[in-house]
Amino acid sequence: MTIPSIDRAILAALQENSRISNRELAARVGLAESTTHERVRRLVETGVITRFTAEVDPAALGRPMQALIAVQLRPQSAEVVTRFLDAVVDDPCVLDATVLSGETDVQLRVAVASSEEIRTFAWRKVTSVPSVRSIQTHIVYEHRRGPTLSATAE
Amino acid sequence: MTIPSIDRAILAALQENSRISNRELAARVGLAESTTHERVRRLVETGVITRFTAEVDPAALGRPMQALIAVQLRPQSAEVVTRFLDAVVDDPCVLDATVLSGETDVQLRVAVASSEEIRTFAWRKVTSVPSVRSIQTHIVYEHRRGPTLSATAE
DNA sequence: TGTGAAACGGATCAGCA
DNA sequence: TGCTGATCCGTTTCACA
Numbered sequence: 001m002t003i004p005s006i007d008r009a010i011l012a013a014l015q016e017n018s019r020i021s022n023r024e025l026a027a028r029v030g031l032a033e034s035t036t037h038e039r040v041r042r043l044v045e046t047g048v049i050t051r052f053t054a055e056v057d058p059a060a061l062g063r064p065m066q067a068l069i070a071v072q073l074r075p076q077s078a079e080v081v082t083r084f085l086d087a088v089v090d091d092p093c094v095l096d097a098t099v100l101s102g103e104t105d106v107q108l109r110v111a112v113a114s115s116e117e118i119r120t121f122a123w124r125k126v127t128s129v130p131s132v133r134s135i136q137t138h139i140v141y142e143h144r145r146g147p148t149l150s151a152t153a154e
Numbered sequence: 155m156t157i158p159s160i161d162r163a164i165l166a167a168l169q170e171n172s173r174i175s176n177r178e179l180a181a182r183v184g185l186a187e188s189t190t191h192e193r194v195r196r197l198v199e200t201g202v203i204t205r206f207t208a209e210v211d212p213a214a215l216g217r218p219m220q221a222l223i224a225v226q227l228r229p230q231s232a233e234v235v236t237r238f239l240d241a242v243v244d245d246p247c248v249l250d251a252t253v254l255s256g257e258t259d260v261q262l263r264v265a266v267a268s269s270e271e272i273r274t275f276a277w278r279k280v281t282s283v284p285s286v287r288s289i290q291t292h293i294v295y296e297h298r299r300g301p302t303l304s305a306t307a308e
Numbered sequence: 309t310g311t312g313a314a315a316c317g318g319a320t321c322a323g324c325a
Numbered sequence: 326t327g328c329t330g331a332t333c334c335g336t337t338t339c340a341c342a
Contacts, residue, residue: 022319
């Protein structure tokens with residue numbers, strides 16, 4: 001299932017700005033509006049586009065500080081990992097969670113108002129889960145997005 | 155600079171789907187279209203909303219594998235970190251880069267077609283930068299988004 | 309800040325290549 | 326798959342509260 005070059009142009013434009021009008025999108029990729037509209041619909045339907053979203057600056061919402069929390073779990077089983085994720089991932093300060101190979105089983109990225117809040121979250125929500133063996137917290141100094149996601153050259 | 159509750163409703167709706175019409179957004183938050191439109195404009199202008207984007211599944215673009223690469227740099231200075239970021243962050247396989255406190259100075263998240271490509275990227279792009287002392291690569295088994303970003307309760 | 313209405317521009321659909 | 330064009334609907338702007 002390879003992505004045609006027109007769809008790649010559509011994806012690039014929508015990643016850059018998902019709120020452009022269908023008309024402008026059609027002009028950019030050089031197709032009629034109706035055709036463009038249909039292609040976008042299919043990209044969503046087939047799961048290539050997972051969602052349209054607004055990115056919000058956590059600092060503007062009163063969470064100027066971010067941290068990574070590396071978590072080691074005791075029995076390193078799929079079940080334990082899933083249970084742990086379910087216990088923490090819905091907390092409002094969690095930005096995302098990554099399940100990993102290696103020493104660290106799960107890495108959480110959190111956005112908080114203060115270092116106090118990191119401590120509260122770490123003790124109250126993370127180490128309180130019985131299967132958590134140990135954690136390490138690292139302050140995030142800076143976070144940069146990579147380039148727009150594009151299809152691999154072939 | 156605290157966020158009024160109407161704006162919080164707008165942010166929640168736009169994070170969930172940035173392509174809803176202004177009319178629907180207005181209906182959801184219970185304001186006139188013109189007012190809603192103006193509020194969204196201000197949220198963008200003041201930097202609360204950083205961009206509207208389409209999230210794309212890397213696997214659908216031929217990059218089914220993800221990894222985290224932890225990087226340790228030699229002189230741990232702001233300049234060295236910036237130079238390193240500039241050297242790697244625009245590579246198409248980079249999803250994002252995080253600058254950290256602690257042993258690891260920078261953590262890269264990459265999406266690739268195969269483990270071969272991770273190796274190529276690691277040797278060709280990362281360890282080839284002179285200030286890179288060492289790296290560790292970890293496979294990403296799963297990645298979960300946290301809840302919609304909302305303002306801290308006050 | 310908020311409203312409602314008019315002018316403008318975009319989305320959508322049927323019919324066709 | 327793709328285009329065209331008519332109709333319908335949403336957005337934007339404005340005078341006003």
